Amino acid sequence: MSLARALAGIRVLDLSRLLPGPYLTMVLADMGADVVKVEAPVGGDYLRHMPPLHGDMSGRFLAINRNKRSLTLDLKSDAGRAAFLRMVTGADVVVESFRPGVMARLGLDYPVLLGANPRLILCSISGFGQTGPYRDKAGHDLNYVAMTGALAMGGTRTGRPAVPGA
Secondary structure, three states: OOHHHOOOOOEEEEOOOOOHHHHHHHHHHHOOOEEEEEEOOOOOOHHHHOOOEEOOEEHHHHHHOOOEEEEEOOOOOHHHHHHHHHHHOOOOEEEEOOOOOHHHHOOOOHHHHHHHOOOOEEEEOOOOOOOOOOOOOOOOHHHHHHHOOHHHHOOOOOOOOOOOOO
């Protein structure tokens, strides 16, 4: 079996945004999984609008969301939650990248999802994990390089730090 078909027959519902979650689901899609990206009706994935743009769409967004289907759902509405739970019944995996507690506030925490599909796998990605003192903080690459001291390693001795190119 080719790697491009290794996950054929697996359906993934992708609620993630920006890069870590979409990168994960891109790899799954590249391996043949049916990935459905579910975005909020207003704004969608923030990466859609970040330069460099190709027309009115981010080139990065287009690259990292290749091989995926996309739709919008308002998960804050009863109708949107009900539609998502119907989708969950036919899914194998849900990937989300909200801060801890957001899925519960939406009424879509793991026990609710398992009620719709007892064999479902939930992958929760957050900047600082699901527990611990920083669990409610947003975390992005710049935060991590600053916290580790790596940000201070660039730039000049008396000037501002230089953001690493990678």
